[in-house]
Amino acid sequence: MMSFSNLSNASTQPSFINxxxxxxxxxxxxPQIADIVVYSSALVLNTDEPLEIVAEKAITESYENLLSFSxxxxxxxxxxxxxxxxxxxxxxxxxxxxxxxxxxxxxxLDLIFVVDMSGSMGSGKIELVKITMEFVITLLKxxxxxxxxGFSDSAFIYCPLTVMNEQGKVKITQIINTLGPTxxxxxxxxxxxxxxxxxxxxxxxxxxxxxxxxxxxxxxxRSVNQRIQVAIDEFKPRIKDSYRMHTFGYGKxxxxxxxxxxxxxxxxxxxxxxxxxxxxxxxANCMGEIFALLASNVQVSLTTKxxxxxxxxxxxxxxxxxxxxxxxxxxxxxxKDSVFVLExxxxxENLVGQKIVPVEAVATFTLKNGEKARKNAVLELFIVGNDxxxxxxxxxxxxxxxxxxxxxxxxxxxxxDAGKFEEAKExxxxxxxxxxxxxxxxxxxxxxxxxxxxxxxxxxxxKKSWNSGGRAQVxxxxxxxxxxxxxxxxMTYQMPMQCAYTVSSNAYMSSKSAPANYSQSNPLSLNxxxxxxxxxxxxxxxxxxxxxxxxxxxxxxxxxxxFAQPYMQNPLNFHVPPMPYQQAxxxxxxxxxxxxxxxVINQVHRPEIPINLNPHQQLPPKNNS
Numbered sequence: 097m098m099s100f101s102n103l104s105n106a107s108t109q110p111s112f113i114n115x116x117x118x119x120x121x122x123x124x125x126x127p128q129i130a131d132i133v134v135y136s137s138a139l140v141l142n143t144d145e146p147l148e149i150v151a152e153k154a155i156t157e158s159y160e161n162l163l164s165f166s167x168x169x170x171x172x173x174x175x176x177x178x179x180x181x182x183x184x185x186x187x188x189x190x191x192x193x194x195x196x197x198x199x200x201x202x203x204x205l206d207l208i209f210v211v212d213m214s215g216s217m218g219s220g221k222i223e224l225v226k227i228t229m230e231f232v233i234t235l236l237k238x239x240x241x242x243x244x245x246g247f248s249d250s251a252f253i254y255c256p257l258t259v260m261n262e263q264g265k266v267k268i269t270q271i272i273n274t275l276g277p278t279x280x281x282x283x284x285x286x287x288x289x290x291x292x293x294x295x296x297x298x299x300x301x302x303x304x305x306x307x308x309x310x311x312x313x314x315x316x317x318r319s320v321n322q323r324i325q326v327a328i329d330e331f332k333p334r335i336k337d338s339y340r341m342h343t344f345g346y347g348k349x350x351x352x353x354x355x356x357x358x359x360x361x362x363x364x365x366x367x368x369x370x371x372x373x374x375x376x377x378x379x380a381n382c383m384g385e386i387f388a389l390l391a392s393n394v395q396v397s398l399t400t401k402x403x404x405x406x407x408x409x410x411x412x413x414x415x416x417x418x419x420x421x422x423x424x425x426x427x428x429x430x431x432k433d434s435v436f437v438l439e440x441x442x443x444x445e446n447l448v449g450q451k452i453v454p455v456e457a458v459a460t461f462t463l464k465n466g467e468k469a470r471k472n473a474v475l476e477l478f479i480v481g482n483d484x485x486x487x488x489x490x491x492x493x494x495x496x497x498x499x500x501x502x503x504x505x506x507x508x509x510x511x512x513d514a515g516k517f518e519e520a521k522e523x524x525x526x527x528x529x530x531x532x533x534x535x536x537x538x539x540x541x542x543x544x545x546x547x548x549x550x551x552x553x554x555x556x557x558x559k560k561s562w563n564s565g566g567r568a569q570v571x572x573x574x575x576x577x578x579x580x581x582x583x584x585x586x587m588t589y590q591m592p593m594q595c596a597y598t599v600s601s602n603a604y605m606s607s608k609s610a611p612a613n614y615s616q617s618n619p620l621s622l623n624x625x626x627x628x629x630x631x632x633x634x635x636x637x638x639x640x641x642x643x644x645x646x647x648x649x650x651x652x653x654x655x656x657x658x659f660a661q662p663y664m665q666n667p668l669n670f671h672v673p674p675m676p677y678q679q680a681x682x683x684x685x686x687x688x689x690x691x692x693x694x695x696v697i698n699q700v701h702r703p704e705i706p707i708n709l710n711p712h713q714q715l716p717p718k719n720n721s
Contacts, residue, residue, distance in 0.1 A: 135251035135289040141296040144257035145264075147204065147241060159463040162191040163391055163426065165471035167457055170492040173480045174405070176443040181410075183496040184438060184475060186398070186457050188423060189431040190390040195592055198428055202387045203302035203464060204239040206257055207232070208293060210286045212310035213246040217277040221346050224372060225309050226272050228379045231604045232307075233268055235383055235597070236260040241301060243293060244271050247286030248279030257297060283310060283354065284323045287341075291327060295334035302466070304339035305386055308358065311346035320354050328361050338393070338462075340364040342382050348565035356571050363392070363425070365581055368572035370565060374584035376601040381582045384594030388427040391461040391469070395422055398436060403452040405479070411437040413499040424579040426461070430591045432580055433495045447479045494536045501531055501545040502578035505552060509570055512556040520556035524549045544588045548573045 133139070169184045209229055213222070229244075236242065241257040242264070254271045258264045290306050313320075341362040343355040346369045359366040365385070367378040398419040400409050413435040414421030424432050438454060455475040463469055480486070504527030511520035528549040536542050552573075555566030569585065576586035582594055590598070 133253040135245070135253055135285060135292070137288070137292070139292070141253070141256065141293045142298050144206075144243075144293075144297040144299065145241060145259045147239065147259060147299050147301060159390060159465060159467070160469045162193070162428070163461075163469070163471065164189045164191070165457070165459045165473050167455065167473045167475040168489055168492050169475060169477060170488055170496070171486050172476070172489075173478050173484065173486045174440060174443055175480060175482050175484070175486065176445040176448060177482075179442050180438075180440040182438045182440065183435060183492055184455070185433045185435050185492050185495045186396055186459070186473065187431055187433045188391065188394060188396075188426050188459055188461070188471075190426045190428050192429040192592075195596055198388055198593060204241075205236070205303045205305065205386060206241050206243075206294075206297070206301040207236070207304075208243045208245060208257075208290045208306045210245045210247065210290050210306060210308040211275060212248075212281060212283075212286075213252075213275060213277050214248045214279055214281040214311075215277050216281070216311055216349065217346075221311050222275060222277050224375050225346075226275060227605060227608050228375055228601075229272050230269060230608075231376075231601055232379060232383060233260065233265055233272075234604065235387075235600075236265070238264075239301075242268050243290075244268065244275075245286055245289045245293075246275060247282055247289070248277075249282055250279075251282070251285040251289040253289060253293070257293065281310065281313060283308075283320060283351075284327055287324060287358065288327050288331075290341075291331035291335065294339060295331050300337045303386060303389070304337060305364075306339060306341040306362075307344065307382070308341060308355075309344045309346065310355070311350050313349065313351040320351070321357055324354060324358055325361065328358075338363075340386075342367065344369055344378060345568055348563075348568070350568065352568035352571050355568075356575070365583070366572060366575060367583055368565075368568045368585060370569060370585060376605050377584035377587060377598060380597035380601040381584065381587075381590065381594045384591065384597045385425070385427060385581075388430070388591060388593040389425055389464050390428050390430070391426040391463055393422075394424070394426065394432070394459060394461040395420065396434060397458045399456045399458075401453055401456060403454050404447055404450065405443050405452055405454075406441040407454055408439050409436060409455070410439045413503065423459075424581060427591055428593070435495050435499045443479055448481050450479050452477050452479070488535070490536060490539075493534070494539055494542065497531050497534050497536060497542060498545060498577055498580075501527055501542075501549060502574055504549065505570055505574035505577065508552050508556050509567065509574065512562045512567065512570075515559065517556055517558055517562070521553045524552045524556070528553075541588045544586060545577055548577065548586065 164187075166187050166189075167184055168187060169182055171180075171182065174180055174182075211222075211225060211229075217225070233242065238259060238261040240260045242260055243257045244254040246252045246254065254274075255267065258267060260268070286308065287306075290308075294304060294306075339362060341358050342364040343359045344367045345352055345355045348370075352366070352368065356366040358364070365382065367374075367382065369375055369378055396414075398409065398412065400407075409419065412419060412421065414423075416422075421434065423434055426432050436455075453474050453476055457473045457475075459471045459473075461469055504523055507523040508520045511517070511523060528546055531537065531542060531549070532546055534542070537546070552570050554561065555569055556562055572583050573586050575581065576583040576589065580589045582588070582590040
């Protein structure tokens, strides 16, 4: 076996590469990055930098006490002589905790970027990827580690897991600035390199995530799904701790099927980046989830109990459809709900006044500190007289229509994938009409769902619209609504930590060289309520040559912890080392990621720092003004 650390002395020399510039651009000060390793399964990737695990501080009480588990029926009372269809929810809720406390007490993270560097990532996409990677680096601390892997026809390891102290951030930033598009797309190779690194690392951090970013399809699309699944299964026994793979699909040409598969197999999320404005929200939502995690690996088991009233469990809205199913991860200030339906036969009058317990639920999960926990809940119903008023629980009704709409979106995908576009549109239309006439139709989350059902009819009206981003969009929003997860194209499920990171991300992006048509987030298209302007003036008008105002944070809640304050007070003053910068005139142009050429605006001057330059590369002219 070859060792990653002594490749220069190996009998079989690995290939080292220097990527050419991705497209004609103003001169950029680039460090010379040596020892970029072409991935091979023969490597031993155990050169991760040593890490002293930071002991977690007690928040206020045990993590288990910050979670509550319950069953809620649509109505807690039943009347005699009537048959009833009764929707119920099982709810696992994370208590609200101050965001600064979450940030100060968060766990260490091992993060691997797996970046598509194929030729299709030109035209500005790789530049957006680099800016968002730089933003993620600003969120990390000296107990986090980062590795960068690029893939095109092969996979390239730019660095092992590197501690994110000041020196490590400079190193990773320099690596990010060398990334450029070339070659084809071999997704499996990039995935294998990342999994191999996790399997071989000497020490594991408390959290582990892979962020895979791609805009295209694998060179061999017919077998890629199977090959990816084989790779994940192959490394499963070798990777000691759990990990999540979050995938980001850029533009209309990426393979949403395989991107969603990778996320599903690893309990991660698939984020669809339809346009430039989606980028900041996608990464803010992803990092917010990683850092605010409270409970993972959630499994729920429903058991029916014999009682005086005949009934049956007729439907379970879950990822399996069975009485044993998984639920999405739960975060601080968050709640995840699954829905099931009971059908009761007509109740005898002599049972009035009695209580029945038809269902028991057990939830098992892993807490953020690695401990296993278990909670129980029972469904209690009371039989009352016909003259008693029965009130419906609006929360249960909301979740019932949420999952019904999400199932309809799944039907849309099934029909459209089979080329049955009329059936797909009709399934969405029927669901839209039913939910629009419901008692919760005015709820903001239901309004977002109705809009997405309407939009899915346009996305699935033809093969062209379905293959040109339609499938990716519907896949993303279906997952968002079903799993109650915030996506860049469905922000209604954002939690406070994600809101705070959205502020930081938008401020950071607005300070970088972005295309002039970098569109503002449209509240309707992103499924968020009309923004409430912050009282902080810097949020409403970040200094910017173009006059661009970052998308506002959805409200409620308007929560900005202290770690986000530097971005709000001065978005150009970040807590990371100065980065190499591009020197360009305001009328320079770069290709837009999703459209025609646009103007480069808002060139930000950053203080110069000593870096190792390529001796054949010219320095930008010094500005003496």
